Amino acid sequence: MDPVVTRFPPSPTGYLHVGGARTALFNWLYARHSGGRFVLRIEDTDTARSTQAAVDAIFEALEWLGIDWDDGPYYQSRRLDIYQSYIDRLLAAGQAYYCTCTPEELAEKRQKALAAGLDVRYDGTCRERGLPRTPDAVVRFKTPPDGTTTIHDVVKGDITFENREIGDFVIQRSDGVPTYNFAVVIDDITMGINTIIRGDDHVSNTPKQILIYQALGEELPVYGHVPMVLGQDRTKLSKRHGAMSVTAYRDMGYLPEALINYLVRLGWSCGDQEFFTREELIEKFSLENLGKSAGVFDPEKLLALNFDHIKAADPARLAGLLRPFLEQEGYDVDAGPDLEKIIATLNQRSKTLKDMARDAAFYYQGEIEFDPAAAKKFLRPAVLEALRLLRDELQRLGEFSEKGLEGVFVAVMEKTGFKLGKIAQPVRVALTGKTASPGIFEIMDVLGPQRVLPRLERAIAFIEQRAAAADK
RNA sequence: GGUCCCAUCGUCUAGUGGCCUAGGACGUCGGCCUCUCACGCCGAAAACACGGGUUCGAGUCCCGUUGGGACCA
Numbered sequence: 216m217d218p219v220v221t222r223f224p225p226s227p228t229g230y231l232h233v234g235g236a237r238t239a240l241f242n243w244l245y246a247r248h249s250g251g252r253f254v255l256r257i258e259d260t261d262t263a264r265s266t267q268a269a270v271d272a273i274f275e276a277l278e279w280l281g282i283d284w285d286d287g288p289y290y291q292s293r294r295l296d297i298y299q300s301y302i303d304r305l306l307a308a309g310q311a312y313y314c315t316c317t318p319e320e321l322a323e324k325r326q327k328a329l330a331a332g333l334d335v336r337y338d339g340t341c342r343e344r345g346l347p348r349t350p351d352a353v354v355r356f357k358t359p360p361d362g363t364t365t366i367h368d369v370v371k372g373d374i375t376f377e378n379r380e381i382g383d384f385v386i387q388r389s390d391g392v393p394t395y396n397f398a399v400v401i402d403d404i405t406m407g408i409n410t411i412i413r414g415d416d417h418v419s420n421t422p423k424q425i426l427i428y429q430a431l432g433e434e435l436p437v438y439g440h441v442p443m444v445l446g447q448d449r450t451k452l453s454k455r456h457g458a459m460s461v462t463a464y465r466d467m468g469y470l471p472e473a474l475i476n477y478l479v480r481l482g483w484s485c486g487d488q489e490f491f492t493r494e495e496l497i498e499k500f501s502l503e504n505l506g507k508s509a510g511v512f513d514p515e516k517l518l519a520l521n522f523d524h525i526k527a528a529d530p531a532r533l534a535g536l537l538r539p540f541l542e543q544e545g546y547d548v549d550a551g552p553d554l555e556k557i558i559a560t561l562n563q564r565s566k567t568l569k570d571m572a573r574d575a576a577f578y579y580q581g582e583i584e585f586d587p588a589a590a591k592k593f594l595r596p597a598v599l600e601a602l603r604l605l606r607d608e609l610q611r612l613g614e615f616s617e618k619g620l621e622g623v624f625v626a627v628m629e630k631t632g633f634k635l636g637k638i639a640q641p642v643r644v645a646l647t648g649k650t651a652s653p654g655i656f657e658i659m660d661v662l663g664p665q666r667v668l669p670r671l672e673r674a675i676a677f678i679e680q681r682a683a684a685a686d687k
Numbered sequence: 688g689g690u691c692c693c694a695u696c697g698u699c700u701a702g703u704g705g706c707c708u709a710g711g712a713c714g715u716c717g718g719c720c721u722c723u724c725a726c727g728c729c730g731a732a733a734a735c736a737c738g739g740g741u742u743c744g745a746g747u748c749c750c751g752u753u754g755g756g757a758c759c760a
Binding site: 380414415419443449477480484510517638654655 | 691692710714721726755756757760
């Protein structure tokens with residue numbers, strides 16, 4: 216059995232979107248799973264729409280996802296002479312021919328055929344004319360007039376097309392640039408690609424490609440046409456479906472392994488398993504379990520999966536990933552508490568890194584801004600004594616530890632007769648400004664005495680002021 | 688319009704003729720836990736598009752209808 220060789224051939228006409236990323240993933244995973252090779256090829260023959268910026272964006276996205284390639288990147292624009300040699304070969308063998316029908320003539324024929332309710336394929340005017348090469352001539356492939364061409368597809372089964380439905384299609388334009396269907400086949404042949412997993416929007420191109428393989432006497436690759444990823448309105452993914460670029464998810468604070476997990480599970484399954492690490496995916500991915508119906512992209516489920524991956528991620532790695540988000544919020548990370556300790560209090564509650572950075576706000580703020588409603592409800596004279604007591608006990612405690620802190624709270628509870636809830640909420644507001652936060656002992660431990668004490672002091676002063684104002 | 692593909696809870700899916708009283712996950716709703724909010728845990732509602740066959744037996748096979756999608760024009 217030859218080693219598996221797969222490929223991913225994006226057109227650099229824009230960012231890499233999630234649908235394309237999924238296709239890349241399937242090919243990459245399959246190559247890695249079977250110990251084969253994965254080839255990257257940039258299909259940039261459409262010079263009008265291809266840009267270097269898009270090429271860079273694609274690299275950036277692939278790198279973030281951790282999709283690496285063994286061969287390439289190849290650029291179609293630099294392979295024109297290779298395509299030409301194959302065109303010449305087909306021409307010489309009489310399997311292709313020059314055609315000088317003008318676009319106007321073709322359009323006219325199409326109109327007539329349409330009006331007469333006939334097929335609108337090329338009528339073969341130049342097929343047997345033996346025309347020489349001229350500047351305005353295109354090259355057409357001589358499709359067998361009869362018979363059928365069938366795709367043996369590993370996901371959809373056999374799909375058969377009538378050859379007469381295909382017609383003599385153009386393989387090289389008059390400017391010498393090969394058409395998509397031709398360039399793809401020549402590339403796949405010369406790059407040794409033997410397994411092609413791609414979107415099923417390519418199904419109708421496939422018989423043409425198979426015909427070219429056959430004309431060249433080349434062995435066919437294994438085809439697997441995977442269903443499209445649809446937007447919430449059940450149509451093909453596009454700009455109007457919102458943020459669909461891979462890097463947009465990175466910027467929103469998603470983990471690459473979460474996006475990968477989500478994308479692969481959309482159209483592939485392994486029993487009831489939902490959560491996969493990248494290693495598990497490589498180990499378990501198989502062509503057999505690819506689904507054959509289109510799937511709707513569900514941001515909610517991706518978010519839930521991201522949450523699960525954040526929970527499972529190593530805090531030390533999270534620290535590196537979170538840092539830019541914190542800096543974006545304007546925080547001086549190195550001046551704050553220990554980052555890994557901060558993450559340990561948040562990684563079971565934040566669904567994205569962006570959320571986490573936002574939830575970490577109180578760790579970095581010098582002077583806590585009390586949420587008015589929270590202050591009104593919890594920073595009231597009734598708890599003044601308890602807070603003072605707490606402050607004194609904490610000062611006596613010196614170094615913080617979760618256990619020591621708990622002891623201090625117990626002591627205060629005993630002296631005041633308050634329950635923990637009665638004391639914890641005011642303290643929470645004092646330390647974070649809000650009524651919701653991680654556990655009170657956890658955050659105090661992370662914050663440390665040098666941050667906790669001044670904040671408590673400030674809350675006490677706040678209440679004293681409030682009491683004084685009320686007395687007047 | 689032509690060609691092709693697809694069809695299980697709202698969504699992603701398990702299911703490969705009897706194990707299906709159709710399972711899991713997200714979401715939704717209810718409860719528990721609790722220093723708050725989350726997490727977590729427990730529970731609920733929720734699907735085999737429809738109609739014909741084949742078979743002792745069909746979500747599973749065949750045909751048709753309907754619906755959706757893709758490509759070409």
